[in-house]
Amino acid sequence: MLFRGKSVDDISAMLQTMIYTVKPLRKKEHIVNEGETADHIGIILSGQVEVQKNHSNGNNVTIARLGRGQTFGEAVIFRKENVYPATIIAPGNCCVMFISKQELLRLFAADTDMLSSYMENLSERLVMxxxxxxxxxxxxxxxxxxxYLLxxxxxxxxxxxxxxxxxKVWAELLNTARPSLSRELAxxxxxxxIDFKGSEFTLLNREGMEDLLEKFKRK
Structure with missing residues (x-):
């Protein structure tokens, strides 16, 4: 999201002057832990990361799964209490680029387009x-x-x-257990x-589905 609208040559030139680190991560490795200070943003170069909330009863709930090109930490890095509200782990092998808060401020001062892209990304996260x-x-x-299907x-x-x-991730998004989700889908x-096979779904009675939601809205 920082480099939207820039050519490969532009990005290559910027990387020559930027201060950053690139870290390969293994499966199940913790990238950041809940409560740690957010002083860098992470850009996922390959693979995926999971954002998890750990509860006192030992259950871990996946809040989000982020893939290549997506970022984490940008929503908290400029807060007064800049600590991570969740744990971020690598569900499989991945690679992440880290840029510090100080380096971000330098980049924003030098390139207002990057600042605009950053703010646009925050707005998209808020919509999500x-x-x-x-x-x-x-x-x-x-x-x-x-x-959700509609x-x-x-x-x-x-x-x-x-x-x-x-x-599994869908069940967590809907705030339910996977067996309960499976029963309702059946x-x-x-x-x-509906009909479904694996992750592919077909809506067979869209009118009826929309009517179900309209009844809810009228209550």
Whole structure:
């Protein structure tokens, strides 16, 4: 997100003057721990990272999964209390580029386009948080599933869509257990609303799904 709109040559020239580190990470390795000071942002160069919230009962909930080109730490690095609110781990081998707060400030002063890209990224993250809140506020688990599938169908411009993550991550996003998610999906399939195979879903009764949500809105 820092380098949006820049050519490969522009980026290569910038990297010659930047101070940064690149770190390869192994599967299950912790990148940052909840409560640590956020004094760098991370840019994922390859692989994926998981943002997890650890609860006192020992359960870990995946809040987000980020892939190549995405960043972490940018939302907290400039806060007064700049500590990570969650733990970030590598679910598999990955590689991350780290840029310090001081280096970011130097880059922003030298290139206002980079500052604009940074602010745009923060705005997109805020929209994602609001979307997650919207999903959880819809009502029952069945309604949350229907709401999410309809949203994905709109975003992918097709009634046949592919989930962007695993069932486990989807269950965590919907704030439910995976077996409960599986039961509701089976109900929707058995009643002719949807069909699915693996991560690919087809909406068979979109009108009925939309009507379910309209009934919720009218309450």
């Amino acid at each position: 948080v609001n979307q997650n809140i919207e999903i959880l506020s819809v009502g029952s688990l069945r309604k949350r599933i229907v709401f 949203k994905q169908a709109d975003q992918q411009s097709s009634n046949t869509l592919k989930l962007p993550f695993s069932r 109900f929707l399939r058995d009643n002719g609303w």
